[in-house]
Amino acid sequence: VLIDGIRLVDIVPPVDAYIALRAGCGWGNISRDAAVPALERSMDAVTVLDDDGEVVGCVRVVGDPMYLYIQDMIIAPGLRGQGVGRLMMVRLLARLKPAYPEAVIMLMCAKGQERFYEQFGFEARPSDGFGPGMQILPSKGSLGL
Numbered sequence: 001v002l003i004d005g006i007r008l009v010d011i012v013p014p015v016d017a018y019i020a021l022r023a024g025c026g027w028g029n030i031s032r033d034a035a036v037p038a039l040e041r042s043m044d045a046v047t048v049l050d051d052d053g054e055v056v057g058c059v060r061v062v063g064d065p066m067y068l069y070i071q072d073m074i075i076a077p078g079l080r081g082q083g084v085g086r087l088m089m090v091r092l093l094a095r096l097k098p099a100y101p102e103a104v105i106m107l108m109c110a111k112g113q114e115r116f117y118e119q120f121g122f123e124a125r126p127s128d129g130f131g132p133g134m135q136i137l138p139s140k141g142s143l144g145l
């Protein structure tokens with residue numbers, strides 16, 4: 001590990017820390033009713049702890065052996081830009097690729113973070129061969145109604 005006192009552990013974060021990390025990114029305050037089963041169903045995860053045992057980062061994976069989606073990649077603001085995010089992603093990908101050799105590994109990139117992911121081989125969509133990612137946000141009506 002590059003940074004003194006920082007530990008990477010291969011578990012999902014505790015629910016309250018997870019909710020706080022997401023809220024700290026401006027991604028809203030999800031309920032524990034949503035967060036607890038979401039964390040439980042993660043296929044894989046890395047959590048970052050500082051020397052006080054505080055949770056200062058996380059990333060998790062949802063999906064199945066064909067489609068793996070990396071979600072909730074977060075480093076606490078004070079720790080960004082020090083190489084911890086890269087360590088997390090390298091650790092996660094090194095595990096996912098051999099474990100799920102037939103999977104496509106995907107993610108929805110936050111605005112402006114493309115270059116962070118490109119260093120690991122992620123290719124932005126839309127591209128020549130692929131259309132854009134699409135979504136319905138929870139606040140918007142579904143079914144187009």
Ligand SMILES: CC(C)(COP(=O)(O)OP(=O)(O)OC[C@H]1O[C@@H](n2cnc3c(N)ncnc32)[C@H](O)[C@@H]1OP(=O)(O)O)[C@@H](O)C(=O)NCCC(=O)NCCS
Nearest residue numbers: 073074075080081082083084085086109110112113115116
């Ligand atoms: C994106 C995030 C996880 C990166 O973690 P980090 O620990 O700050 O990143 P690192 O320090 O490991 O960066 C590794 C490399 O990626 C580069 N990098 C990091 N973020 C970048 C960005 N937004 N754009 C371009 N390059 C970036 C760094 O410069 C570094 O390269 P270098 O070593 O050549 O300088 C972190 O900034 C974060 O939590 N952001 C807010 C939440 C978020 O938007 N998450 C992404 C959701 S898709």
